[in-house]
Amino acid sequence: MANLKQLAVELSLSVTTVSRALKDGPEVHPLTIARVKDAAKRAGYLPNHHGYALKTGRTLTLTAVYPMETQDHLSDLLKLPLIEGMTLAARQAGYSLSIYSTTPDDDPVESVQRQLQARSTDGLIITRMVSGDPRVKLLLDAGMPFVTFGRTDLNVAYPYVDIDNEQIAYEATRRLMDKGCRRIALQLLVPEDQASAMRLAGYQRALAEAGIPIDQSLIGHGMFTMESSAGWFDRLLASSDRPTGLACANELGLLGALHALGRRGLVPGSDVHIVARDSTRLARFLPAKIGVHFVDMAGVGRKLIEVLESRIIDPLGPVSTILLQGRYEPAE
Template sequence: MARATIKSIAARTGYSVGTVSSALRGAKSVRRETREKIQKVANELGYRVNLDGLKLRTNKSYHIAVLVGVSMDASEEWEGVEFTRILSGISIALQGSRYQLSVFSVSDIESAIVTLQSIVHEGLADGVIFSGTRRNDPRIAYLQKHGFPFVTYGMSDSPKPHPFVDFDSQAAAYDATTRLIDLGHRRIALINPPGDLIYAAQREKGYLDALAVGGVSFDSELICNGPTTALFGRQAFQALMQAPNRASAIICANEAMTLGVLSAAAETGVQVGRDVVVISTDDLHLSQYFVPPPSTYYLPIVETSRLLGEFMLKSLDGADPSETQKKIRATFIERQPDTPAPQMARAN
């Protein structure tokens, strides 16, 4: 089989040699639809560009950086479970493009800023993807200041719009709380991430809004903020069960926290489904194997993270942020009857 060339791609697509050449370089003078069509044919014909030469001509690295948070705490057993799926989704989106993933491990915001400085000033990547957006996030401010393309897994409070993909945490918390109120629960706890995270604030707002609409008084003792780990879920459950007027239902921010709650319940003789109801969010489909398996708000994380990669490519192509923002509603999966414990129902 003859080696694919720009001329053979031009003959197949009907575009001129100049247009094909520009499209394969990623030139913005060629419409995105045309570039995608030409790239598809190039892939079908097995065309391989001299990437080293292309990097020199375009002054681009053809790498997408993904910041992965790595905890220094060895007790965080859940670490890495979610990021493998996120990386998988992004990789799927980059297939067929010239871009490759570069993973950078960071332990906190300070190390993330140092890493971003290296990426930007040393040309280690052409764009960045990261998660865990915070209030007044310095990573976002830094990248916007330098005009460097990025996409976040999570919304932000930045006054300047930017590309993001996010799980509608506020809606999930509101729906879960409303569901429990309608079933008779009045002591509903929320085990939530640290308060400086944007999605923690979103969940708390959804929770508080549902309490207000349902006419249920708010008790600050029912909100537990901490690391999204099984260990914290266990500790939070133990604290909630020691309260004089303990919770009859608990909403957990992720499956790791939920696992800690279920473990603590089993150890203390509290029966989930009879004495207390547990609902989990950020379901990775692992909780279906928990005992008992809790009801969850499921989000297909590979599909969600694929959007991160797609939005990154569009951002590098100069797309307006309005074209690269998506908030996704989760699907509720009922695995347990969310009825109030009899004694709780009588007490309220």
């Protein structure tokens, strides 16, 4: 495998010129850059990131601290579009993406502290934000570039990319009411999750505008695997005053709800109307009439990397905050 010196000799260029050409240096002629990159590709040249890190203090690595759902592998599959978007955007920006997987039992603050102590990354992406999330202040105090996927309610400026979960839940509830539904069930994830708090706020706002009192028995908290969703919704369907509408948290919650309906011989889109948040297009391949709010999670991943890269380049620059909308697609 060739090194920089060998490439320089082969091309009759200085080592400095070859190095700058491989980094698309503006001081190097475009034809020289193309010539160097072509030679490097043919020779199987790979940059020495370890040496670069020692020289510059940068690792050219970005790390996403990402919780896995142990014992529930299908939930983890739903994370792949986000990881894909982050991976491709990081590569385009000249970085490698590292996924630091955590389990439900891991302390989120300790996980971030371990990353800070390791000094093995140029920036962090943290997810699953909670109320008053202490990781934000920890990273700000440490001077580590970071971006959050989701928001917290701290009175401090920090960079984030989020989905407008409040508006999605509001629109889902309003659309179910437009179908004549008055008893509308709502799936939430864990109560501490800020995304769940925002979904609940949107649901409550829509009901309040319509003058419909909130029935706490129609609001479900949980990770909503297929099994837990089926069990929760089946219990609601067994009541004498069953729901006529359902706002699903995700695709797995939807599949569980459809299973519960099927067991009782009920028809989605007729006996019970459903609107689901969908990041994988799964709903469009199901034999059921379901309205969906589609969220482009690969696009979210790209935005996360863009914001994080801007923090690395200009740590004192404007703090980017991005709120992305879901796109509603009616039942077919």
